[in-house]
Amino acid sequence: MAHVSQIGNGQLLVEVSSQGAEMQSVKTADGRSWLWDGDPQFWTGRSPILFPIVGKAPSDTVTVDGQPYPMAQHGFARRSAFELIEHTETLCRHRLSASETTSAVYPFAFELVVEHAVQGARLRVSAEVSNRDDRPLVFGIGFHPAFCWPLPGASGKPHVVDLLEGGEPPMRRVEGGLLTTETHLSPFKAGQLVLDHSLFDADAAIFPEGAGTGLIYRAQGGPQLRFGWENLPNLALWSKPSAPFLCIEPWHGTAPEIGASAELSERPYAVSLPDGQTQVFAFTVDFSAANP
Numbered sequence: 001m002a003h004v005s006q007i008g009n010g011q012l013l014v015e016v017s018s019q020g021a022e023m024q025s026v027k028t029a030d031g032r033s034w035l036w037d038g039d040p041q042f043w044t045g046r047s048p049i050l051f052p053i054v055g056k057a058p059s060d061t062v063t064v065d066g067q068p069y070p071m072a073q074h075g076f077a078r079r080s081a082f083e084l085i086e087h088t089e090t091l092c093r094h095r096l097s098a099s100e101t102t103s104a105v106y107p108f109a110f111e112l113v114v115e116h117a118v119q120g121a122r123l124r125v126s127a128e129v130s131n132r133d134d135r136p137l138v139f140g141i142g143f144h145p146a147f148c149w150p151l152p153g154a155s156g157k158p159h160v161v162d163l164l165e166g167g168e169p170p171m172r173r174v175e176g177g178l179l180t181t182e183t184h185l186s187p188f189k190a191g192q193l194v195l196d197h198s199l200f201d202a203d204a205a206i207f208p209e210g211a212g213t214g215l216i217y218r219a220q221g222g223p224q225l226r227f228g229w230e231n232l233p234n235l236a237l238w239s240k241p242s243a244p245f246l247c248i249e250p251w252h253g254t255a256p257e258i259g260a261s262a263e264l265s266e267r268p269y270a271v272s273l274p275d276g277q278t279q280v281f282a283f284t285v286d287f288s289a290a291n292p
Helices: none
Strands: 004-008 012-017 023-028 061-064 067-070 083-087 091-097 110-119 122-131 137-139 141-143 146-148 159-163 192-194 205-207 214-219 224-230 234-238 245-252 271-273 278-286
Touching: 004 083, 004 091, 004 110, 012 110, 012 122, 122 137, 122 141, 122 271, 141 278, 214 245, 224 245, 271 278
Parallel strands: none
Antiparallel strands: 004 012, 012 023, 061 067, 083 091, 091 110, 110 122, 122 278, 137 271, 141 245, 146 245, 159 192, 159 214, 205 234, 214 224, 224 278, 234 245
16 A cells, blocks of 8 residues: 655645655645646656666567566566655655565666755755676666646736756657657757647657756746756657647656667667666756745
8 A cells, every 4th residue: 555755844745655756746835736646537657766777668678688578668676666765854755675575577686766955945955876796787767747737826828948057959759658659840949948738749848868957947027947957868748639738757777769779788778787787867856946
């Protein structure tokens, strides 16, 4: 049975489930909800953790040193029961460790600790991956939080994504969950994208490189949320046609191209973590401008 932990500080109130270490809600002090509520009419996810792959695998199979293993889209962490290992007023930490169940699909000894923490009007979500094996740990990891679109109190206003470093990163698409070989012109103009649901008629908009280290998601003349990320070089934006959410997804790893190898180590942007080592991947959301 999943357990929901609540953390808060007077400015933010956050709920996190032990199932998938998935955030369930984010509210500001005025009671407004910013995270998508998981309405099954559109999508039951809210903020899944993607591990040990991001995206799909060819025929839902990865190989490790040539040996095949079944692997569902975005990996198994989001469907796994995590252990709550620390809970304070403003922080909770959940852990997933290698087990017989995980070894059947991912033959590595690992530890994944997901932390949610609030400080002031800032939320930080981090994933700490540790290699408990005697060989390099190969994986991809990503975050998949869905935020309300329109933002609270901003119905009818145009919504915009501004890249903090500007730029016009090239866009990739997926077909059957795998990257197509074609690179598309960027939908960003001088770092700005005015959102339109038609952008997602062909599934996610993926930016493997050049999106920088953060963005602002805002309604024109309305609230804005400032995002930053650490050790996450890839970005995707996703929604379902006409669905009232926008997923802002920083990743370290993407799906392979159609026709590419199923070998885990050959997936784009795969991490190879030496034995005994730990890496941290994180994103932050600043709500200080949520009330324009």
